[in-house]
Amino acid sequence: MKQALPLIIGSALSACAMSLALAPTLIRSLARLGIVRKNDGDHTLALESRQDKANTPVMGGVLVIGIVAIFTYFFNWDRSFTWVPIGVMLLSAGLGAVDDLLNVFGSVRRQRTLSQTIKLIRVHKAWYVRLWLSATLPWTLIKRVTTVFGSKQRRGVLVHEKLLLQFAAGAISAWWIYWKLGSTWQEIYIPFSGFLDIGILIVPLIILVVAFTANAVNVSDGMDGLAGGMLIPTFGALSFLAWASNYNSLAILNAVTAGSLIAYTYFNIKPARFQMGDVGSLGLGGLLAINALATNSMAILPLIAFMFYAEAFSVIIQAIGRHVFGRRVFRMAPIHHHLELSGWSEEKTIMRLWVIHLAFVMVGVWVGLH
């Protein structure tokens, strides 16, 4: 076991060095291609302290996703363990990339309300349009319902489309894991108790955890350095737990991710030279979920991904407060915006959330070792 440690740490350092070397070129390329954060339709940029974030290159997460995928393909390819995480990461990152590009280059998308659709069904002169609108009414309903979890979006992939694609990505991963990889992946380790074989239920669980975790990391990526800084200890902890369980290929995969994230965060700290974008946050969120499953850490995911889940739940709580009780719970969701609006500076908010997250990651590692 001990012999693997230098290799794991060496892999992390290599990924960090490669990322550090490539980051400046990526930043220049993103800026040259005009893949930068737009000012219109982004309410968070209205805050005085955040107005300088407009025109910052986005899709910086490509750096981490690319390094992790390439490094794993060439040096750490293992059909039983690293194949699935990389596949899930690339699927999620692909979805994120489409969203990022549509946000930058896409045109404003019109969203019809349910009552507008019903009115059109009644009054439209073409029968086939009426038929189409009637047939797709349930879809329109889903579309409207899912908007409660998103801000007033004008461009990019809409919430319902994102959720659908994430569920599809989760379903593909779950199918592969359940039917192709055998029993190793079908059990969940419960700390202090042992392995629990949940059989086919692993399929919906994987779909749910992958989609939720990917979105949780996505909503946390709202301040310079926040998501990157929190992902480092999380992937570091997963690497340690994988090493402790003798899953060396997974330990290397997580270490490489953490190493690359160190370089990413270096350039992402305020004032950010680039931002992660959905390509990074959704990809790394998916990778985190699937690696937690692979390293028997799914039960402790709420601890090692504590702040991500807290951020995601703050969005859900805000939506429930708004649409069920008619009141705001937070001044703005996710919670990092609430803290900033409550008077904390961006730096203070980020560093405090890092520290809180780190403490929970340590608790998670301790629990995970039992």
Added chain:
Amino acid sequence: MHQVNPDIIEAGARSVIDRYLFLPVGAHPSCPYFNNRRRGTKSNLRVLVGKGTPEEISEECEIRALQNRVSISVLSVEGLKEFMISQDLGVDCSGFAYHVLTATLAERRGRRLASLIQTRRQGFIGKTIAKLRPAENIGVATLADERNSVEIKASEASAGDIVTFMGAGRDGTYNHVIVITKVERKEAATRLSYAHSYAWPEDGSFGHGVREGTAVIYGDDLGTAVWSEPGLGTMNAKERSVRRLRAFME
């Protein structure tokens, strides 16, 4: 918990009225009038449908200012009120009455108004919605419902009672409510001080909102009352009455 003087509204309720009159935001404008009837917004924040507390309205105003890149600190009272109206921020008469009466009941009996009011909503879903969103579901008709309030003589009015105007407006579908804040009696005359949220035609685009006034009533006939706001006297309501909430009587 106990009312010291039944003719003067409790300090907590007075504080709510004062915060509506001088909102805790920027230059402290009075709260504008906003009725959701025209907009028809559903399933949203109560502050966006004219049912918010002064704090919620102020907070929403700050958030809207940030979103619209407006600096609240440099706006005058009129400028800030104009901005709030442009953002559909304000309170309607029943929203105002709900929050004032809630504060009154909390101080007088330590109870929540919402838990003592019978909703007019029907069915399980309707009643559940009314429980979850009391401010939006306690309108003038609910307050004036026989199950929730009883008509009293004007000469017997006390602070915390309400005056309801039912079936007003051109189409006879508008209702209005005012909250009595102070009562003074002198021989045959009763002088009521009240507070309410309303928009008179003469208020123009920016003069409307929460305000206070007085009415002098001789005997028990509300029709003979002399109102400081003449519109309340000439309002073509089918029914007007001074009412006391059963919640205060139990």
